[in-house]
Amino acid sequence: MTVTYEKVVYSFEDLCEDKKLLGNKGANLVTMVKMGLPVPPGFAVSVDAWKEYKRTGQLPEQAIEDALSRLERRMGRKLGDGLAVSVRSSAAVSMPGMMDTVLDVRDNSTMMDSIRKVFDSWETPRAIEYRRLNNISAEMGLASIVQAMVFGNRDELSGTGVLFTRNPSTGERGLFGEWLQGALGEELVSGRRTPQPLDEMKKMLPDAYRQLEEVARTLEQHFKDMQDIEFTVDSGKLYVLQTRNGKRSGQAAVKIAVDMAKEDILSQEDAILRMTPDDLRSIIYPHIHMPERYQPLTRGLNASPGAATGIVVFYPEEAAIRAKKNEDTILVRPETSPDDIQGIAAAKGVLTSRGGLTSHAAIVTRAMGKPSVIGASQLEIDLKKEQFSVNNVVVKKGDIITVDGDTGYVYTGALPLIETEATAEFNTIMSWCDDLRWIGVMGNADTAEAVTQVRRFGGDGIGLCRTERQFNTPEALAAIREFILGETREELDKVLQRLRELQKEDFVAIFKALQGMPAVIRLLDLPLHEFLPRDSKDSRVRERIMRLMEVNPMMGHRGVRLAITNPEIYKMQIDAILEAKREVEANISLMVPQVITLQELLWVRRIAEGSGLKVGMMMETVRACMRAGPLARAADFFSFGTNDLTQAVFSFSREDAEKKFLTTYFDKGILQDNPFQVLDVKGVGRLMETAIHWARQEKPNLVISVCGEHAGDPRSIEVFYRMDIDYVSCSPFRIPVAKLVAAQASIKDKREHKARLKTLTQQEVKC
């Protein structure tokens, strides 16, 4: 029965699955029909019809009448006489909540009007704005789906329900959902009536329930993903109204992906590709340490796991702006809507006074792996004053609060957070990623504790061990100050020896924590004056600070420049490393910061001569990039410091730029992303590529890595993979995400290669 009604109206039984013609929803319904699933019959007024309507203002009335007659014949009922239809939109790209829907249409002319209404809703201001924001072409258009309505409120053997094919919170297998007897779907969704767990349906309508289980299995197999299904039972007969991939928590996403791979529904590669960085983040996300110690302010629903601390903001736009400035925020709203997505993505956590576990805010934050407390009804939010009050406490914009998505509690102030334990499935996904990824993922760690974290998160080693922090203990600080103020050779030698002993202790602790992992230790990169107390009353100290002060400290007397003027500091550090190495064997390399000339690198190599340590360098100045060839010959490895490099490429001082004008740059669309968070591919990226090209020309097997902030950013990691970087080194928490993205990049790259090869083969066949 593949009769086409003038090619602009398609009955579901026509089995046309073209999304361009029928939109997403329409094509999915046809797919279900094709799979033999019980779908209420209907037809689609296609995108071609919309095009014609747009051009002429005319609907293909005859074709619609014909399709309707056919529907009436199939249902054995006439419209308005036992038969009602719904009219919905269906675009090729999901635009949730943007288009109009008309339900319970019972006569022909309202049926035509409804189709017009649906088509017209394509041009509403909010739809236009949504398309602009999401880069959706207005030419794409939409279809209108006319479908027989089924009635969950027809009798006692009727009802309506929604279900996930697996638990969306934990990922556990088995149907998970809600059931409302004798009710229409709208009653369930609106929350007007309290639903029952799905088990109630099982007791009441065992056959329909078994059929539902079968439907769920079939749909999962077909779509290879957990489904979110709406269904209605009309006098004991099951109808599937809609299916789509279900939103889920990060933990569930991991479990579902691993389980589906084990069930042979997915390949390991597809399981990895299915994961998003947010899925992992929601698992890795910190939780409150000993929450029982603190007095909560109020409580809501624990809608999305993990805890977050941040500045209170009331508008999503502000969350977005502050995120670009690297400020953590908690977005507080009465409720959220699809318009707030970007603000939610930018915030560290979400708190609402209204809504439930299936509300927009709950679903979205869960999907993003973002802690949220939803429906904290005691909250009185004043959006105008940008403050909320609860239990006589007033919290204003800018105050800090902590939300606990694990318990639903909200606290004032910043509570100490700790991380969750990884699940078995999490570890499985990580081990698959380890197998499939081509680039290494190391961790940045300055202390023994951080080294342990890197090991716990499965890092390949320590890509960056900074030594600046070691000078922050009172003893070391006192010693380095003495060094700066010291004048005689004797004084200097004495204090250097003390510093060496202190450093050695630090290194011994770190080396022990390594347990065989390699580590790259970066020699000191700090202007000396930062070690001096700014408010000192000692005139000698103040005179010295004045002398060491700089107009532009970012570009001042730091890094290897310090080693040129004061070689004894690096010498001391290297000696300390060697002494520590004699106590605890470890695989250690040295890294030189801020190198601009070959001579500087050779200078440090001379200081390190005879140590047997490899000597690499940070690529964090533009000049080093320009001299990548000759430097490659003299260096054992390169590690890009993308933070400093970004500052140099942009001629931005990060502190100043973020305070003074970056916000305006985002507002006015001069910059899209904060280049200190997401690698600036066109500028910094191009410089890196150029440098890597020159370096590998000189030394093809030079190990090149990235240890700047971008090393932990998913979008940037994919760029680094394409640049043929050997490893990234990021903060311990970001290691799992980095591994995931690294594996995904490898898989995608392989698939692209294979796709290209296929094109070639096919072309050859043609010839």
Next chain:
Amino acid sequence: MTVTYEKVVYSFEDLCEDKKLLGNKGANLVTMVKMGLPVPPGFAVSVDAWKEYKRTGQLPEQAIEDALSRLERRMGRKLGDGLAVSVRSSAAVSMPGMMDTVLDVRDNSTMMDSIRKVFDSWETPRAIEYRRLNNISAEMGLASIVQAMVFGNRDELSGTGVLFTRNPSTGERGLFGEWLQGALGEELVSGRRTPQPLDEMKKMLPDAYRQLEEVARTLEQHFKDMQDIEFTVDSGKLYVLQTRNGKRSGQAAVKIAVDMAKEDILSQEDAILRMTPDDLRSIIYPHIHMPERYQPLTRGLNASPGAATGIVVFYPEEAAIRAKKNEDTILVRPETSPDDIQGIAAAKGVLTSRGGLTSHAAIVTRAMGKPSVIGASQLEIDLKKEQFSVNNVVVKKGDIITVDGDTGYVYTGALPLIETEATAEFNTIMSWCDDLRWIGVMGNADTAEAVTQVRRFGGDGIGLCRTERQFNTPEALAAIREFILGETREELDKVLQRLRELQKEDFVAIFKALQGMPAVIRLLDLPLHEFLPRDSKDSRVRERIMRLMEVNPMMGHRGVRLAITNPEIYKMQIDAILEAKREVEANISLMVPQVITLQELLWVRRIAEGSGLKVGMMMETVRACMRAGPLARAADFFSFGTNDLTQAVFSFSREDAEKKFLTTYFDKGILQDNPFQVLDVKGVGRLMETAIHWARQEKPNLVISVCGEHAGDPRSIEVFYRMDIDYVSCSPFRIPVAKLVAAQASIKDKREHKARLKTLTQQEVKC
């Protein structure tokens, strides 16, 4: 008579002119013999003999004896019996004053010892150091010249003299020199006796004088350069002892080159290649404005023209270090020696208490075009205390003085300087350069006066007209401060209108001065807080300064960034330009500073829309270089700001670097040159080349220039020429040198091409 004495000793009559064997002096003597000039007979103990002597300690005694016998036969006298010889060194590269000389040798064994002494002097520490400094190979070696002595003190018809074939100070044609009757050359050189002008010789020995004129003409024709000749008349017979290219003042260098080109001794191209930047600088060098107004401290000889102001230093090393820091110095010494050359080159002027017009200091400063006052005998110099006293005035290291090389007066303090008038020959050379150069030379000028200077120096236009200085008048300053502090729209509009009127007046004056020259006006590039008084007591002003202050102002809220946050400033500037243009027609383009993204440039283009002005941009950020392709599409021209670019490439803040560690970098050989003075070819240069390549790929005919400090540096200009830069824009004073170097670069390039072509042709012939 081409008998070779075992190939290690060469009689002059052997006519061997091989510099590698005979050294410079020896080969020149042979050349003169070949030309038929009267040279005292002699022979050369060759470099091969030196090699053998170095290896075995043995001289080729038999060969030397034979050569000596031959000399005795030729002179008709025996050694010690009416015949004496001199023994001198002769290396292939001039090492003035470094090697030993033995005169008046009258017996054989002293003769052998003298040769040994000359050979041994190759290995003295000062010779070794000289070679190291000048990159001369120790393997090159030297010959020893044994020559019959002639005696200017033999009788009344004898005498000795030195002459330049043209006036070394003015370049005037005609012999110029000194004559000492009945004396040996040494008496003349040492200054023990007072010489007479050369005219005295003409009266006394008219035939010898005529012969001397002929010799001078012959030598000039041969060497194609003005000669510095030493001669002796022995009983009426003229002997030429030595000839070499004569040192001269810049003014003389220009006149001699132009005259020789007109006399067909040189081509125009060779005349241009003969010029050095220092030659031109000595002409362009400023002079004291109305010196009669000032009370001089003391007076010496006016040894080298021009006046200079600077900090007093007593050691050449200090002059060199301070020059790298861009500090002007006057080097004060009792006298100077060849060791001081680099310090003299680094100083702006030289002052000595001893020596005359032919002293080392006088000759060297004249050649360098550096003002000097020599032999200011009242000066009591205390090198230990680093001070000098004169007439009860004590001047210490660090004090500022002015030396007037035009009059020989020395003044305390910095006197106002003005520039000299260009000579006809100077203008001729410049017009030849204009014909031959391929790249444009523009001037940087912010005021109508500076524009006039650019025109006077023959600049092709104004490549950079900065607008920052226009805000420094009390009126404009008051207005911009009001703008910064203004809060209401009305306040701002009012003050912007006032600023526009002030700017318009400035532009009208500049446009009038242009007289048809094109000009590129750079829109404001200054952080707003620089306009506020730092010591203000007004709390509003102080609060505002605090808010505007930056940690790294070099990379802060400046340039086009200001136009993004405060577009009204650029709008005001553009309006002012257009209003001025309506009063005085002028060829004006706009230049945008500190661009990093295409969006910024487009933003300013929008502000300038409808103005009809071309909009170009400074290439002074690394990101702009990386984005050169897309930016080229949107820009009408590029101008590299090499100062800021150097800072970004090096991650150096110039102020900090020069104060804190650059000196150490030079001392330890990490850097050779100050990258803020001489373009860093390997880093900044490579970045520029890369950017130019990308830009021209997008827009092959894009006009690209350089307007940073390096645009006036001779070495850098040659690099820019090779990069295919269209023009450089430098300070007005540097325009002539820039034109010269630009012309020289074109000529050299053409010759290199022709030489390559010749190689190709010859190879083809061989095949």
